[in-house]
Amino acid sequence: MKKIKTYNAISNQGLDKFSRDKYEVCSEFSEPDAILLRSHKLHDEPIASSVKAIARCGAGVNNIPIKSCTENGIVVFNTPGANANAVKELVLTGLLLSARDVVGGIRYSHTLSEMTDAMAMDKLLEKEKKRFSGSEIKGKTLGVIGLGAIGASVANTAIDLGMNVIGYDSALSVEAAWRLSSRIKRAENLVSLIAKCDFVTVHVPALPSTIGLINHDLLSSAKLGMVLLNFARKEIVDTDAVITALENHQIDQYVTDFPTPSLIGRDGVILMPHIGASTAEAEENCAIMGAEQLIDFLENGNITNSVNFPTIRLERAEGYRITFANDNVPRVLGSVLSLLADLNINVLDMLNKSREEVAYTILDIEQEPNDELLSAISNVEHVFNVRTL
Numbered sequence: 590m591k592k593i594k595t596y597n598a599i600s601n602q603g604l605d606k607f608s609r610d611k612y613e614v615c616s617e618f619s620e621p622d623a624i625l626l627r628s629h630k631l632h633d634e635p636i637a638s639s640v641k642a643i644a645r646c647g648a649g650v651n652n653i654p655i656k657s658c659t660e661n662g663i664v665v666f667n668t669p670g671a672n673a674n675a676v677k678e679l680v681l682t683g684l685l686l687s688a689r690d691v692v693g694g695i696r697y698s699h700t701l702s703e704m705t706d707a708m709a710m711d712k713l714l715e716k717e718k719k720r721f722s723g724s725e726i727k728g729k730t731l732g733v734i735g736l737g738a739i740g741a742s743v744a745n746t747a748i749d750l751g752m753n754v755i756g757y758d759s760a761l762s763v764e765a766a767w768r769l770s771s772r773i774k775r776a777e778n779l780v781s782l783i784a785k786c787d788f789v790t791v792h793v794p795a796l797p798s799t800i801g802l803i804n805h806d807l808l809s810s811a812k813l814g815m816v817l818l819n820f821a822r823k824e825i826v827d828t829d830a831v832i833t834a835l836e837n838h839q840i841d842q843y844v845t846d847f848p849t850p851s852l853i854g855r856d857g858v859i860l861m862p863h864i865g866a867s868t869a870e871a872e873e874n875c876a877i878m879g880a881e882q883l884i885d886f887l888e889n890g891n892i893t894n895s896v897n898f899p900t901i902r903l904e905r906a907e908g909y910r911i912t913f914a915n916d917n918v919p920r921v922l923g924s925v926l927s928l929l930a931d932l933n934i935n936v937l938d939m940l941n942k943s944r945e946e947v948a949y950t951i952l953d954i955e956q957e958p959n960d961e962l963l964s965a966i967s968n969v970e971h972v973f974n975v976r977t978l
Contacts, residue, residue: 594621603876662974689723732786740792
């Protein structure tokens with residue numbers, strides 16, 4: 590039986606993917622085979638040597654120590670796109686709330702609790718409604734920074750709502766490009782984008798290259814009165830820079846899913862309590878995707894949506910399967926194949942992929958591997974993880 594350790598509340602729809610005849614699922618295992626979590630931080634606690642994989646039910650993996658996981662041969666998965674619709678809908682909510690003073694209007698309406706005369710209330714509301722007037726988003730220009738699953742979905746929906754959309758992504762994949770409407774224009778750089786847009790929304794992961802991406806220098810180039818939306822990660826936007834831009838009237842509003850003490854009660858700020866992916870559907874989708882990825886890896890060695898290992902999938906053939914990971918340097922695969930040949934072991938099928946400093950190989954062989962064979966592969970220079978399935 591393989592053991593799956595869970596952190597946080599994982600949707601039952603995901604947990605039910607683990608068949609009870611093959612898996613035990615519990616939050617108390619000391620030596621699990623894999624971990625399934627949401628936002629729990631693993632940086633400050635030891636990860637058992639038995640762990641072969643970690644699946645994050647969500648897109649961001651900054652709560653997982655990726656570098657040390659890679660060094661220990663632990664494959665880290667995320668679930669890109671599983672919560673894209675939930676986040677997209679909240680971004681659009683924020684967009685509409687910033688265009689029309691809906692929040693102010695709601696607050697004002699609740700101050701009228703002492704009024705009992707309906708006609709008098711109607712007359713008062715007719716007089717006061719101009720305080721909460723806004724503008725329509727149709728015909729306005731939206732800038733989308735980051736065109737992954739969420740950014741592309743936001744951009745396409747904004748087009749459908751009649752907005753002009755300018756997108757920027759320094760690492761746009763072919764797959765992501767196919768998702769985008771042909772009506773979305775491309776910005777050459779962030780300064781060009783932010784200078785032209787009425788609204789700008791950020792959808793990039795928190796990486797060393799993106800921390801503080803929205804800073805004082807960039808916001809000084811913003812179109813006057815611009816609205817900034819951040820439903821990606823808190824660290825991507827420099828809060829002090831936003832406050833300065835609001836005070837200087839360089840930007841009109843900041844809408845974010847990441848409140849901080851310095852933003853509480855500030856004019857021009859709409860705060861939400863980190864609810865971007867907090868829908869039943871998103872939690873189910875993420876849990877199901879995370880569970881299915883762990884199962885396919887533990888049972889077949891296949892890797893999909895990993896943030897530190899290459900994507901690789903090999904259909905099962907007859908025989909027995911071995912997988913191994915190694916430093917991405919020459920001659921390692923050749924050395925393993927030579928070792929198998931010396932032991933008169935026939936290879937039925939094979940696939941090798943690499944990603945940056947890591948290479949990963951799936952081997953289907955004719956005879957059942959024994960401890961001697963696994964030990965011999967482990968002792969090949971630069972190999973750091975071997976499994977038999």
